[in-house]
Amino acid sequence: MSPTRPVRLALLGCGTVGTEVVRLLHEQADDLTARIGAPLEIAGIAVRRLGRDRGDLPVDPSLFTTDALGLIKRDDVDLVVEVVGGIESARTWLVEGLRAGKSVVTANKALLAEDGGTLHDAAAEGNADLYYEASVAGAIPLLRPLRESLHGDRVTAVTGIVNGTTNFILSSMATTGAGFNEALEEATELGYAEADPTADVEGFDAAAKAAILASLAFHTRVTAADVFREGMTGVTAGDMASAKEMGCTIKLLCIAQRRDDTVSVRVHPAMIPLSHPLAGVGDAFNAVFVETEAAGPLMFYGRGAGGRPTASAVLGDIVAAARNKLSGTRAPSESNYAKLRVRPIGESLTRYHISLDVAERPGVLATVAGVFAQHEVSIATVRQSGRADDAKLVIVTHSAPDAALAATVEELASLDIVRSIASVLRVEGGAG
Amino acid sequence: MSPTRPVRLALLGCGTVGTEVVRLLHEQADDLTARIGAPLEIAGIAVRRLGRDRGDLPVDPSLFTTDALGLIKRDDVDLVVEVVGGIESARTWLVEGLRAGKSVVTANKALLAEDGGTLHDAAAEGNADLYYEASVAGAIPLLRPLRESLHGDRVTAVTGIVNGTTNFILSSMATTGAGFNEALEEATELGYAEADPTADVEGFDAAAKAAILASLAFHTRVTAADVFREGMTGVTAGDMASAKEMGCTIKLLCIAQRRDDTVSVRVHPAMIPLSHPLAGVGDAFNAVFVETEAAGPLMFYGRGAGGRPTASAVLGDIVAAARNKLSGTRAPSESNYAKLRVRPIGESLTRYHISLDVAERPGVLATVAGVFAQHEVSIATVRQSGRADDAKLVIVTHSAPDAALAATVEELASLDIVRSIASVLRVEGGAG
Numbered sequence: 028m029s030p031t032r033p034v035r036l037a038l039l040g041c042g043t044v045g046t047e048v049v050r051l052l053h054e055q056a057d058d059l060t061a062r063i064g065a066p067l068e069i070a071g072i073a074v075r076r077l078g079r080d081r082g083d084l085p086v087d088p089s090l091f092t093t094d095a096l097g098l099i100k101r102d103d104v105d106l107v108v109e110v111v112g113g114i115e116s117a118r119t120w121l122v123e124g125l126r127a128g129k130s131v132v133t134a135n136k137a138l139l140a141e142d143g144g145t146l147h148d149a150a151a152e153g154n155a156d157l158y159y160e161a162s163v164a165g166a167i168p169l170l171r172p173l174r175e176s177l178h179g180d181r182v183t184a185v186t187g188i189v190n191g192t193t194n195f196i197l198s199s200m201a202t203t204g205a206g207f208n209e210a211l212e213e214a215t216e217l218g219y220a221e222a223d224p225t226a227d228v229e230g231f232d233a234a235a236k237a238a239i240l241a242s243l244a245f246h247t248r249v250t251a252a253d254v255f256r257e258g259m260t261g262v263t264a265g266d267m268a269s270a271k272e273m274g275c276t277i278k279l280l281c282i283a284q285r286r287d288d289t290v291s292v293r294v295h296p297a298m299i300p301l302s303h304p305l306a307g308v309g310d311a312f313n314a315v316f317v318e319t320e321a322a323g324p325l326m327f328y329g330r331g332a333g334g335r336p337t338a339s340a341v342l343g344d345i346v347a348a349a350r351n352k353l354s355g356t357r358a359p360s361e362s363n364y365a366k367l368r369v370r371p372i373g374e375s376l377t378r379y380h381i382s383l384d385v386a387e388r389p390g391v392l393a394t395v396a397g398v399f400a401q402h403e404v405s406i407a408t409v410r411q412s413g414r415a416d417d418a419k420l421v422i423v424t425h426s427a428p429d430a431a432l433a434a435t436v437e438e439l440a441s442l443d444i445v446r447s448i449a450s451v452l453r454v455e456g457g458a459g
Numbered sequence: 460m461s462p463t464r465p466v467r468l469a470l471l472g473c474g475t476v477g478t479e480v481v482r483l484l485h486e487q488a489d490d491l492t493a494r495i496g497a498p499l500e501i502a503g504i505a506v507r508r509l510g511r512d513r514g515d516l517p518v519d520p521s522l523f524t525t526d527a528l529g530l531i532k533r534d535d536v537d538l539v540v541e542v543v544g545g546i547e548s549a550r551t552w553l554v555e556g557l558r559a560g561k562s563v564v565t566a567n568k569a570l571l572a573e574d575g576g577t578l579h580d581a582a583a584e585g586n587a588d589l590y591y592e593a594s595v596a597g598a599i600p601l602l603r604p605l606r607e608s609l610h611g612d613r614v615t616a617v618t619g620i621v622n623g624t625t626n627f628i629l630s631s632m633a634t635t636g637a638g639f640n641e642a643l644e645e646a647t648e649l650g651y652a653e654a655d656p657t658a659d660v661e662g663f664d665a666a667a668k669a670a671i672l673a674s675l676a677f678h679t680r681v682t683a684a685d686v687f688r689e690g691m692t693g694v695t696a697g698d699m700a701s702a703k704e705m706g707c708t709i710k711l712l713c714i715a716q717r718r719d720d721t722v723s724v725r726v727h728p729a730m731i732p733l734s735h736p737l738a739g740v741g742d743a744f745n746a747v748f749v750e751t752e753a754a755g756p757l758m759f760y761g762r763g764a765g766g767r768p769t770a771s772a773v774l775g776d777i778v779a780a781a782r783n784k785l786s787g788t789r790a791p792s793e794s795n796y797a798k799l800r801v802r803p804i805g806e807s808l809t810r811y812h813i814s815l816d817v818a819e820r821p822g823v824l825a826t827v828a829g830v831f832a833q834h835e836v837s838i839a840t841v842r843q844s845g846r847a848d849d850a851k852l853v854i855v856t857h858s859a860p861d862a863a864l865a866a867t868v869e870e871l872a873s874l875d876i877v878r879s880i881a882s883v884l885r886v887e888g889g890a891g
Binding site: 172326 | 483487490493598603607608609736751754757762770771772797
């Protein structure tokens with residue numbers, strides 16, 4: 028195509044993110060043209076229904092259509108920008124576009140995590156670009172560094188706070204001492220949590236992002252189904268208090284770790300030491316901590332959600348895809364050569380913080396310690412406290428397979444001397 | 460070139476970074492081949508003198524040469540990797556390579572900051588890539604996000620801790636209460652400071668990086684000569700203590716700020732509030748805080764120096780340049796269309812923290828406040844303390860042009876009632 032003709036894009040979706048994409052395209056038109064070498068033009072905007080009041084959106088109303096597929100197929104469309112979400116329709120649209128050689132920019136984490144392989148295959152087939160920076164950690168430039176900058180290095184672990192809603196809730200619990208329900212209520216009032224917060228608090232959203240991050244970090248296709256997921260609704264004010272006593276806080280983490288030729292990918296709440304860079308990530312912010320063999324620890328921090336931050340990431344991808352269109356080149360295609368095995372959670376190495384209410388009588392610690400030894404779980408620290416009627420044991424283990432830890436906890440629960448298991452939390456980030 | 464033939468590189472320099480580049484090329488050969496689609500081969504290594512013992516470096520000794528220019532010109536060299544440093548020779552080599560169409564990967568911040576334009580022009584002339592991720596903040600993937608990810612957004616400010624030596628010194632002063640000399644001594648003993656620490660403590664190193672960051676962030680050529688620079692040797696234990704009293708710490712910052720169509724680029728020590736994400740960046744770590752119109756605040760954190768971290772960044776660039784070679788494409792070329800004016804320091808908006816020893820007599824505050832008013836500098840907070848023979852005034856201003864602030868301080872110094880100006884520090888990051 029000639030460098031003087033505009034690069035034309037089909038925008039699929041005009042909700043929170045879509046409207047901000049339209050606004051930014053308008054506000055920054057001169058800069059974008061200078062950076063790309065040609066103007067960007069909206070060829071059409073696919074929406075679910077026409078006639079909705081779009082307020083002061085700076086766009087010709089005749090551009091709206093309900094025929095997404097028809098829009099994508101138009102000859103004058105160079106790029107497809109998808110900010111609708113959902114699986115089935117989006118997959119159809121994006122595969123159609125990619126196969127026809129139209130580059131795709133998408134923020135659709137659910138689709139990428141469930142079936143990114145199909146999209147990557149379609150991109151290869153159509154010799155088109157597939158960009159999705161906005162799908163993980165919103166505005167934070169994170170995927171491009173993983174896709175490109177760190178390709179001369181070997182990533183050993185990615186540990187992230189990738190869900191703003193749950194980070195807001197946990198930060199609020201840590202600061203105010205509130206319980207989960209109270210903190211959730213506050214998050215809902217402030218607009219940080221949706222009316223149905225399931226996808227956030229049960230870790231589904233974080234698990235999708237974990238799959239995308241693990242795929243990029245380890246050059247291996249990882250899907251949401253491969254990710255162990257445990258929500259954070261069970262984290263209590265008491266857990267947070269005992270984390271504090273240990274010099275820790277509790278975060279909902281997405282973790283992807285390499286060991287030899289396997290990877291562990293999981294989402295769960297975990298204690299991390301206050302000295303860990305992720306511990307200071309408050310409010311609804313996101314941050315991703317990356318460990319590599321040569322570069323050492325890296326951290327990327329910023330806003331993980333919101334229309335405008337997400338639109339910023341989408342626009343960055345649009346600029347890249349448009350430049351490639353003009354110069355007839357492509358971004359590096361999917362790298363999945365390593366094909367590492369994903370370890371089930373039972374094989375994952377992790378550490379537990381276990382709080383037990385026990386009978387106050389001689390020999391309790393010996394019995395409890397014996398259960399750990401029997402499962403080959405090594406104890407790092409024990410704290411005993413309590414009165415005659417309310418004795419407590421707080422045990423932190425060394426690293427061990429999750430299955431051994433789970434079996435230890437199960438057996439502890441069956442002991443007469445153990446009145447109840449007050450809490451079990453995984454411990455990450457070198458917390459002691 | 461055919462995808463089966465190796466991509467061959469000329470390595471210029473085999474010091475701390477160069478040897479780690481060689482090691483990583485060797486250790487990760489299989490991964491690099493898979494990611495690039497062809498093996499990487501070292502065509503030759505230019506060094507100052509042959510015959511030096513390179514220990515167990517996994518490389519054929521016949522590859523070493525003292526003829527850098529001859530090596531670059533060889534037909535079988537695709538990429539030139541420069542990790543020597545210095546200005547004159549490096550410029551000659553890189554311009555030669557770029558003009559001949561050989562892509563360049565360099566860590567040479569001094570050359571890029573002094574005369575990056577010449578390198579970019581040569582790259583355009585030879586249709587070659589110029590990558591320099593390792594030149595700023597070592598291993599942190601920072602330039603690629605600025606060069607690409609944020610191109611759909613408008614950067615308003617970049618504030619960075621980009622010199623590990625001075626950050627180690629200031630972190631140590633903040634933690635232990637030590638003075639500058641004591642902390643410098645410790646840094647030297649631990650290998651964080653060089654025998655001659657001038658480039659670090661006087662801010663020359665940070666100023667070079669500031670020029671590179673400002674150029675990328677603002678699409679404008681900014682050179683080291685444009686950067687206002689003030690070292691951190693004058694920061695005292697007393698300054699650090701009074702920062703603490705204000706809930707702040709002191710960091711050597713590189714700052715690039717856009718206002719309308721001008722930019723301010725400067726390096727100086729400054730107070731920042733402990734709540735600012737940069738305040739927690741300890742030891743010799745680097746971090747860069749980026750503010751944009753749409754994405755909101757972003758931070759990039761990691762190791763800024765060291766052979767292996769720097770080599771990781773060099774390798775990432777080598778992979779990108781090699782991929783482009785194989786597919787016959789180029790990275791986005793220099794973006795300098797904005798051509799914003801660089802404001803002199805006098806026009807920069809900043810805030811001052813001024814500590815005065817004053818005579819203890821009525822009317823002192825009124826006189827001092829009058830001087831501020833006369834220069835149209837608005838006072839944010841005043842603290843008065845002291846005994847009859849040792850009264851102190853600590854004043855923090857609102858934002859004002861640096862020239863007005865400097866003139867205010869000069870006039871204060873000339874007042875009879877001002878016994879001495881104990882310290883003057885700029886205040887950044889919203890500190891109050």
